[in-house]
Amino acid sequence: MFLTIKNVSKSYGKDASYTKVLDGVDISIASGERCIILGPSGSGKSTLLNVIGGLDEVESGEIIIDDVDITKLNDKKLVEYRREYLGFIFQFYNLVPNLTVRENIMVCENLAKKPLDIRELIKILGLEEHQYKFPSQLSGGQQQRCAIARAIIKNPKILLCDEPTGALDSKTAKDILILLENINKNYGTTIIMVTHNTPIKDMMDRVIHIKNGKISNEYVNKAVLPAVEIDL
Numbered sequence: 001m002f003l004t005i006k007n008v009s010k011s012y013g014k015d016a017s018y019t020k021v022l023d024g025v026d027i028s029i030a031s032g033e034r035c036i037i038l039g040p041s042g043s044g045k046s047t048l049l050n051v052i053g054g055l056d057e058v059e060s061g062e063i064i065i066d067d068v069d070i071t072k073l074n075d076k077k078l079v080e081y082r083r084e085y086l087g088f089i090f091q092f093y094n095l096v097p098n099l100t101v102r103e104n105i106m107v108c109e110n111l112a113k114k115p116l117d118i119r120e121l122i123k124i125l126g127l128e129e130h131q132y133k134f135p136s137q138l139s140g141g142q143q144q145r146c147a148i149a150r151a152i153i154k155n156p157k158i159l160l161c162d163e164p165t166g167a168l169d170s171k172t173a174k175d176i177l178i179l180l181e182n183i184n185k186n187y188g189t190t191i192i193m194v195t196h197n198t199p200i201k202d203m204m205d206r207v208i209h210i211k212n213g214k215i216s217n218e219y220v221n222k223a224v225l226p227a228v229e230i231d232l
């Protein structure tokens with residue numbers, strides 16, 4: 001498998017404040033797969049995404065990507081891994097406010113070994129007419145499209161999405177899902193998404209439910225719906 005999470009555990013705090021957040025999590029994800037992680041609030045979804053993203057350390061277990069256990073990497077190697085393999089999208093865009101849309105994307109383009117063509121990406125994401133605007137001059141959906149462009153410009157193998165549609169109305173959310181579907185098709189990007197928006201599961205290949213830090217249910221979707229047919 002391309003990405004294998006083996007017996008990963010993590011906890012926070014000590015004594016009375018001790019919380020086991022991830023408890024022996026095992027997941028395997030193929031390259032180019034679209035995977036959704038669902039679960040109640042506080043079940044450990046974001047923590048799981050953060051450990052895959054190397055933003056948070058595991059307590060025990062392994063996270064193996066292309067045969068490399070990233071939990072064993074030193075800081076320098078971890079930065080390289082993030083740079084080469086990962087793109088992140090969050091609920092609240094996290095754009096640099098005093099840079100234009102194009103400049104926000106260029107910051108990440110400059111860090112990449114083999115970036116995608118910025119003009120093509122701006123076009124695919126429908127940002128041509130907005131590229132010289134600042135984030136404060138954009139709607140939420142436009143800001144999220146810019147955040148996607150910024151995450152994708154370096155052509156990462158894995159796109160980690162934490163509630164990417166959480167701040168958007170249902171029409172704009174669907175537009176974003178269609179874009180993510182296109183990116184997965186065009187570039188073969190593996191997508192791992194955490195969300196409370198359950199209907200999104202119907203457009204994903206692998207569905208994982210997490211409860212109290214454990215996988216409570218996991219299956220591969222037999223009939224995946226196109227994003228345009230998702231009823232949000």
Ligand SMILES: Nc1ncnc2c1ncn2[C@@H]1O[C@H](COP(=O)(O)OP(=O)(O)OP(=O)(O)O)[C@@H](O)[C@H]1O
Nearest residue numbers: 012013019021039040041042043044045046047048
């Ligand atoms: N830095 C931290 N220090 C202490 N506890 C933490 C920390 N980060 C997360 N937690 C705890 O870990 C648990 C899981 O948090 P996490 O954010 O992964 O859940 P989640 O499933 O993503 O929740 P939500 O759907 O509400 O975003 C929660 O009980 C949370 O309070």
